[in-house]
Amino acid sequence: MSETVHSLSTVGLSPRKQIQCWSDALTDLCGEFDIDPLKGLSLDATVSFTTVSRLKLCHIEVSQHRLAHTVSRARSTEHPYVKIHFQTEGVSYFEQDGRRIELRPGDCLAYDVACPHTFVNPGLTRHDVVIVPKELLRERGFHAERMSACKLSARTGTGRISHDFVLAAFGEAAELSPNNAVIVADSLIDLLLLPLREADAAFDRGGPEAMYIRAQAFIREHLRDPELCIDRISAHLGCTKRYLHMLFSDRGMTVSDYIWHARLQNCRHELETHPGKTVTDVAFSWGFSSSSHFSRVFRKYFGIVPSSIHKAHYPQDASRRVPSDERPPKLDGDAGDVSLSPWAQMGKRLVAAYCPVCRSAHCNC
Numbered sequence: 630m631s632e633t634v635h636s637l638s639t640v641g642l643s644p645r646k647q648i649q650c651w652s653d654a655l656t657d658l659c660g661e662f663d664i665d666p667l668k669g670l671s672l673d674a675t676v677s678f679t680t681v682s683r684l685k686l687c688h689i690e691v692s693q694h695r696l697a698h699t700v701s702r703a704r705s706t707e708h709p710y711v712k713i714h715f716q717t718e719g720v721s722y723f724e725q726d727g728r729r730i731e732l733r734p735g736d737c738l739a740y741d742v743a744c745p746h747t748f749v750n751p752g753l754t755r756h757d758v759v760i761v762p763k764e765l766l767r768e769r770g771f772h773a774e775r776m777s778a779c780k781l782s783a784r785t786g787t788g789r790i791s792h793d794f795v796l797a798a799f800g801e802a803a804e805l806s807p808n809n810a811v812i813v814a815d816s817l818i819d820l821l822l823l824p825l826r827e828a829d830a831a832f833d834r835g836g837p838e839a840m841y842i843r844a845q846a847f848i849r850e851h852l853r854d855p856e857l858c859i860d861r862i863s864a865h866l867g868c869t870k871r872y873l874h875m876l877f878s879d880r881g882m883t884v885s886d887y888i889w890h891a892r893l894q895n896c897r898h899e900l901e902t903h904p905g906k907t908v909t910d911v912a913f914s915w916g917f918s919s920s921s922h923f924s925r926v927f928r929k930y931f932g933i934v935p936s937s938i939h940k941a942h943y944p945q946d947a948s949r950r951v952p953s954d955e956r957p958p959k960l961d962g963d964a965g966d967v968s969l970s971p972w973a974q975m976g977k978r979l980v981a982a983y984c985p986v987c988r989s990a991h992c993n994c
Contacts, residue, residue, distance in 0.1 A: 633803045638675040647672040655696075658685060659742055659760050660708040665695040667751075679802040682814035685760035686799045690718075690753070697747040699898075708743040711761045711776065713821055715783050715792050719754030723747070725778045726845055727887045728880065732780070737788050739825055740778040759795055765818055771825065777842050779825065787823040794820050840866060841876045845887075852892055855916045859884050892916055893930050896923070900938040908935040 637654050639647040648664050651674050655662050658678065666672040674691040698708065716732040723730045723738060725746035732738055740746065742760075766772075783792040798813055805813060847865050851857045862884065863873045877884050892915045899911045906914075912923035912935075927935050 634677055634679045634799075636675070636677045639671075640673050640675065644671050647674070651691075658687065659710050659712070660698070663697045663699055665697075667693050667695055667749075669693045679799060681798050681802050681805065681817070682807075682811045683762055683765060684814045684817060685758075686795060686802065687758040687760070688755075688799065689758060690755045691750065693750055693752050695747060695749045698742065698745055709763050710742045711763060711766060712738075712740055712742050713759040713761065713791075713795075714738040714740075715757040715795065717755045717757060719750065719752055721754055721756075722749040722751075723778065724749075726849070727882075727891055728778060728845075730778060730780050735782065735784040737781040737783040737792065737824070738778065739776070739781065739821075741776050746778070757792065757795055757799075759817070759821065761818065761821070766822070769818065769822060771822055776825075777845075781824045787820070791817075791820045791824065837876055837879070840868065840872075841880070844873065844876060844884075848888060849891065852888070852895065853914060853916055855918050857888065857916060888916075889926060890930075893927060896927065896935070897931065897938060900935060911935075 637650070639650045642650060644666070648666065651672055652662065652664050654674075654676055655664075658676075664672070669692055672692060672694055674689070674694075676687055676689045678685060678687040680686070714732070714737065716734055716736045716738070718734055721732040723732060723740070723746065725740060725744055730738065781788045783789050794817055798817055802810070844862055844866055847862055848857065851861075859870050859873060863870045866873065873884060877887060882890075896911050896915050896917075899906065899915070900908065903911070908924070909920045912920050917923040924935055927933075
């Protein structure tokens with residue numbers, strides 16, 4: 630016989646043990662994640678799971694929480710999977726590569742687990758999940774490495790057929806012989822690939838979604854470049870600035886929002902993992918041309934000042950020095966940064982007056 634169905638529940642445990650228990654369960658299934666119960670007093674979660682050949686099938690019910698696979702955990706060898714997520718109850722919000730996707734019952738999401746991402750569930754949710762090793766997809770000519778998170782419908786068509794097959798395979802998993810389990814798993818992968826190939830073909834044909842993903846890729850590749858701007862992005866894509874603005878506004882953000890969001894996330898990660906770098910070093914290395922502007926937007930976005938990251942992760946190092954951009958502002962008569970020549974100080978002030986995205990002295994980003 631094939632694998633039996635296993636179950637795990639955090640109900641009845643202390644809040645601290647609930648988080649640890651759920652974290653251990655997810656680690657066993659597909660890798661390590663950070664878990665936050667948000668404002669909930671407890672994290673009530675139940676998972677039933679089984680394997681069919683090399684596929685993992687799961688039924689999950691969980692109370693409000695936030696799950697994150699962070700940049701610091703993003704080693705593809707630790708998460709060599711693609712997840713197929715079928716939402717059956719409640720609402721979830723998924724974020725990856727600057728995209729935010731809302732999932733409601735009947736929606737299906739396919740995504741690369743290795744790429745940093747977050748799931749936010751404001752309330753109780755239920756979903757069915759298929760965890761597919763990437764090597765099984767590569768064997769069928771589908772290259773998950775170029776895959777962007779893809780929202781599909783499981784209400785009709787191939788998406789519904791795939792979900793129905795998942796439910797049937799889960800229900801009968803314990804009755805399958807090893808040989809039959811392999812056959813069922815192969816059939817299930819082929820079914821799951823049908824909607825993914827349809828989405829992949831649509832991407833290859835072009836259109837707004839393909840253009841948006843290409844814009845994301847260009848931005849990520851040039852995030853450290855202080856000259857990255859809307860003009861350069863639109864020129865690379867061969868589209869107008871107006872069309873580029875439309876691509877991002879249709880997804881609830883501006884081009885500048887996306888750039889700042891991505892830069893700030895990378896800056897925070899670098900502050901957390903590189904104690905030898907000052908706040909100013911990190912800010913300038915990620916395309917910011919003003920340390921004061923960086924500190925301001927960092928605090929607005931994360932609710933904390935950049936120097937507090939150093940203090941939290943490296944208290945001894947932080948006690949020896951205070952980053953220059955976190956010191957009280959100098960009066961007009963002060964000498965400024967004595968490590969710079971007067972001309973360099975003037976150039977730094979002139980650069981700081983311009984927004985690194987729109988290159989304007991009157992920024993409305």
